[in-house]
Amino acid sequence: MTSFTHDTAPTRYAERGGIRFAYRRFGMPGRLPLVFFQHFMGTLDDHDPALSDAFAGDREVILFDNAGVASSSGTVPDTIEAMARDALSFIDALALGTIDMVGHSMGGLVAQEVALARPELVRRLVLVGTGPRGGEGLGARPAWVGELFTRKYERQEDMWLPILFAPTESSQAAGRAYVERITARTDRDTPVSDQSIAAQRAALAAYGAAKDPSYAHIKGLELPVLVVNGTDDIVIPTINSYILQQFLPNAELILYPDANHGSHFQYPALFARHARIFLDD
């Protein structure tokens, strides 16, 4: 298993509760596995090889399609909480024991619900480009941002350039490097279905609509959390990362300059260093 990398790890399948989950698992076994939770419309192929391989040097990395997403069977539910129950089914199917988690965007919301539902499962949590339940503008994207998710491109992965990276030369160059990395693998995951996208959109809207200025919901997340984002996140506004740090019981915040919703993809080496300091501490 240790000889596989992000690009060579085979897609495998695990069954639980009638769902057949697609996943990739690679890296050095021994320490706690690091499980990545994927964003809106994302598949196994949208995770960044530069990040997975940076962590896989001394621990196992696990990427998965949640129920109904891409190569996994089942139906995407229309709440974040139900997505978390599906993710727990996957984790139970692999009998992982304690894990660390990285959740990006919608994956960060699901990861929070997983940690709330099963506190003893999760040791540490990294949240990138995400927010708390009822966060500001969460699931209520401006129309011009929503439209970015529906555009058609010759190479469809180019849709992530304006969504995940800032409109500057430096950030777009980092974005093109990211797209090269995620398109390098030849055996591709299945694209997400229209049903999946609609259900994910409904789940995001419902989660964002659950307003509570006291953010009491996340007070139960007592584990150490590292919150990361770019200066100006157009998908889940950056202020939500600040709110997470302020209202979580034990959170560190890192904001990177010149960056948008995919700051960890923009600075993979720096993010990996920061995340490893946090995770290895």
Next chain:
Amino acid sequence: MTSFTHDTAPTRYAERGGIRFAYRRFGMPGRLPLVFFQHFMGTLDDHDPALSDAFAGDREVILFDNAGVASSSGTVPDTIEAMARDALSFIDALALGTIDMVGHSMGGLVAQEVALARPELVRRLVLVGTGPRGGEGLGARPAWVGELFTRKYERQEDMWLPILFAPTESSQAAGRAYVERITARTDRDTPVSDQSIAAQRAALAAYGAAKDPSYAHIKGLELPVLVVNGTDDIVIPTINSYILQQFLPNAELILYPDANHGSHFQYPALFARHARIFLDD
């Protein structure tokens, strides 16, 4: 010079423009020196040996009393901009060439003005527990916080426990360790005079009163900046650190949990790692 540490470096003096500046300089020469800018009421002895010595392993560290402060001659001026001119006199007295800077609290304001006044002097800037000109609540501390600066203690350095550290067991324990570190040196700097304190207080109030919601003033700080603070800074509210990151052209933000105005003293090893990643990049 390399054999000196924070605790053994002799206090030396440099003259410029009629002012005799007290300073300590130690560490490994070769790379750019790292100059520390001190907070309200602070002297040479309030810098943290754990931090200076963490940096002094591979670069020179310079600590100084600005004009009118403690062992330096002259009078403390009543504006931050004039303090920056005094600091530039000191830097010129040492003919330092290019430097990196760490500014804490009021020292962070002075450091910003130094970098604005002489951009070619400063390569990188670390700002801890500080804010922008006109920042929220800057120089307008609530009465209960102001009162913390006037209390008398058997060991006067204990005044920093409620000011720099959070009211939790873990943070106060880190605070006591900090006070042990800063009181270890036997030949002490002179305490700040009442005139110095009054002038510093007036300078902080004037700087905080210069409101501009567009924070255009800091747009001129084009160098890379690392902004650091604790979750709940009672002296210069933490939101100012977020504002700095949002309005500076090129800034990274790190906020630490369970921490107040002296987060770098609470987590000296972690702060040094983060700052070194930023400074060495």
